[in-house]
Amino acid sequence: MELRVLKYFLAVAQEENLTRAAKTLLTLQSNLSRQLADLENELGKKLFKRGSRKITLTEEGLYLHKRAKEIIELAERTENELMAFDQITAGTVHIGAAESQVMRDLARVMMDVQTSYPLITFDIFSGSTIEVFEQLDRGLVDFAVLVAPVDLSKYDFIQLPVEETFGVIMREDSPLAAKTAIKSSDIKDIPVIVSKQQLDSSIFSSWLGDDIKMLNIVATFNLITSPAMMVESGMGVAFTFDHLVMTNTQSHLTFRPLSPAIKTNLYLVWKKSQVFTRAGELFLERVKLSLGKFGNFS
Structure with a gap:
């Protein structure tokens, strides 16, 4: 599957109409229709239900829609991070977080990083521990804030000095x-x-x-x-x-x-194989330096 074709697929799913999707993509409707037919043939699955007024996704199409969005997001993020890999003052740190008061402490760390490096930004995904784990395993977040009990045998982590x-x-x-x-x-x-x-x-x-x-x-x-x-x-x-x-x-x-x-305890977790951008390294360094200040919610 090519990224370009997945973007075509997502556009049609969004617009529910070949004509509108073709205009959005700046391509011919005939080309778009052919690309989608080739994708269905490649996968051996019917992805669309073609009605008289709109196009909707089949069950297989809904599954691909979820995965295609993740693939495109990861590809675009990888490209952006590679372009900014040697730029110490820029980049985005992606954090998945279960709901916890410790985010107040981490917000202070984020602000400290941004004071020194204003072009570093943070992207936060909020969800349950299971949802955050999934984001971490798929490489969609750099760090995860997790609430015990969790199995951390496959990860590197810091136990944060805060109890829930x-x-x-x-x-x-x-x-x-x-x-x-x-x-x-x-x-x-x-x-x-x-x-x-x-x-x-x-x-x-x-x-x-x-x-x-x-x-x-x-x-x-x-x-x-x-x-x-x-x-x-x-x-x-x-x-x-x-x-x-x-x-x-x-x-x-x-x-x-x-x-x-x-x-219960809280952990900042990352994959053992994780290769951080400079922005990610800076965030982790500042977290380690700030550990003694955690838990001060005044």
């Missing part, structure tokens, strides 16, 4: 808000919003014990922003880490830790 405290966010008028900490028995029959990753976590299931069978799950999520709004609307309570959700009189939300307490 696991707990529950709820409305201020929730009966649970009167408690200083939440036991597993406290949430029986209460509507809860929980991430799929938490449900798969051995730490979380150990804390719940047999009470996990009684968990009244009304929604699942991968990032906490939208669930926090759902909690504020009265849909239930949500499990999350401290300091991720604004808890004040404006949000009408409050946080309570779990009992027994669950605290």
Whole structure:
């Protein structure tokens, strides 16, 4: 598969029309149609459903669409990084991050780098630990910020000197808000919003014990922003880490830790085979120099 043909494929998928896609690509419709037919023949798969008004993707086409975007992104990024490889003052550092308060510390490191090298920029991908791991393994991010427990046997990493405290966010008028900490028995029959990753976590299931069978799950999520709004609307309570959700009189939300307490470590991770650009090297150097200052959220 040629990159040019993949770009043709993505353009047609975007426009859902050969004529519009051809105009966007500045090519003839006949050429575009021939290139796509050749791609289908090469792969031995039908990629498009050609209707009277628009073209849509088949199941195989949807799969290729996801992969083609990653391939094009990685190719363009590689080209840009090679062009800027010997330029100490330029480049983009790509970071995948699970939701964590440690991003406040890393933001200070980023600003420190940019103060010295204003042309260095940062691209942040936010997602669950599983999603961030996928981005790291595919080479789409240089670094990953991950929350334990994670298998780091195939990676290089730094343990960051910050701990996350696991707990529950709820409305201020929730009966649970009167408690200083939440036991597993406290949430029986209460509507809860929980991430799929938490449900798969051995730490979380150990804390719940047999009470996990009684968990009244009304929604699942991968990032906490939208669930926090759902909690504020009265849909239930949500499990999350401290300091991720604004808890004040404006949000009408409050946080309570779990009992027994669950605290977990954080890591900055990169592939053992990773070859960094100068921008990536600078970021890692500044992180190592700043480790003693981590955890100061004042």
